[in-house]
Amino acid sequence: MGYIVEMLNITKNFPGIKANDDVTLQVEERSIHALLGENGAGKSTLMSILFGLYRPDSGTIRIKGKEVAINDPNAATDLGIGMVHQHFKLVHNFTVTENIILGMEPHKGPVVDVRTAEAKVESISKLYGLAVDPKAKIEDISVGMQQRVEILKMLYRDADILIFDEPTAVLTPQEIKELMQIMRRLVDEGKTIILISHKLKEIKEVADVCTVLRRGRLVDTVKVENTSEEQMAEMMVGREVDFHVSKDLAKPGDVFLKVENLNVKTNRGLLGVKNLSFELRGGEILGICGIDGNGQTELVQAITGLSRVESGHIFLHGKDITYLSIKQKTDLGIGHIPEDRQLHGLVLDFNLDENFVIHNYYKKPFAHWGILDKKAIRQNADRLIEEFDVRSGQGGATPARSMSGGNQQKAIVAREIDRSPDVFVIAQPTRGLDVGAIEYIHKRIIAERDKGKAVLLVSLELDEIIDVSDRISVIFRGELIGTIDAEGADENELGLMMSGSLRKGDLASKKSTVRGQV
16 A cells, blocks of 8 residues: 655744754555644644645655645645634534535535535535534534544545544543544544544544654554554653643632632523532632533633523622622632633734733833833743643744644633632643643642642543542533542543433432442
8 A cells, every 4th residue: 555645855934943854754545644742842833734825944745646736725725625623614614514515515506506515525424423513603513523524625625635634632531532433434534633642542542653842753553453552652752751630639628719600691592500509619629620611611601601591690708709800809809711712812913922921011010100121021021831731933922823732822821820810710721732741731730739729620631630629510501410529530430421321319329229239
């Protein structure tokens, strides 16, 4: 079986950083080839070159044995190359079909022939088991379905080479499993997949070959079946990685955050959080787990001030903060690592150093008598970049928009942990991060707990919830249906609770029955 893609000795420079340094990637036809590396290792840059978003400074690209010049995405499309980006490129008030045909609309006379396009979309969807409604609006379908629409966009354009950039970063465990099946089906139908991922378990499950990059350079290309997760992790970060989260038993103190009979509507006007109550104490981590779309977003946004509360109360140290502004809540001691880093975490048109002081730019040492101290702001950025290993080509002067998704995430985590507020509201903290960064961030979160801070951790990663939390609450359709100790938590039981099939009371009686039988 020959190589369908050959990227030979590719080099690409940006101001202050060599993103790809003499990298060679060779992908066999009808295979799943994983591209693994730390945040900022050059993976997305390499694939952006293959898709025509960037031009290499040097090197050669061959597709199906023929040397080609890919000067823009249209040229890539003509060569049968498609790409599903980490942040989807969809128009939310368009239908599935309208998004798929955008830019290459079929016409019947002067009118766009939507019906014929819908029929083709439905046919492709059935062939690959995607189960997408061609007439549904993007704003009305789940994130997992939106990703399938992106896959359909590639297939509609007859792409043979499919690039997936961190495809599972926003998916539920069930959606991840379904995507793995879809990818295998695509390969069986003759497609070739290049998978950019940090998730070693998923690479082990679905990929045939893995190429590892570190700091822009090629480390090695290995057969996945012959390589352990530990070996791949060490190749990626250049050292041994501890997959086990070490922490002492929690020592909960006073109640820091109390949520009482909270009701919050979704952006579609439906009740997303229903009569929800819990207490969070200093010195503990409370994990909230559930299938995406069950009220986690509305809960986090209500606590932090991003969403309006319909009824109920939120107390911080006994003070009612329900209807305070975001800034007032921040000043009182709420820290927030948001799930959408680009929408709520950063000002993308600001530089990195400016984003680091976004909450306290007007205070000493960053301002004196209303005038910004640029030197202090830059020194603060230099310290955080070093401490949290934020890869940025121009240091603090790097525009936030130009950074990789993983490094944007590390910048937000660095800013919030450095502030060390009394209550951390943390949503998807390690989304899109490599194993080395995940290991470090988990340690920092636990260190804040050990300092007596209260942490509310919301994550779709069940391993993360179990490993990092002290207690775990399960949310289903906007309600907390049970809270259990993290120690000894069972993934299967949590999964049943997440689907609404099992509640805390059912779980207790079930265990009691089992003990009685024994």
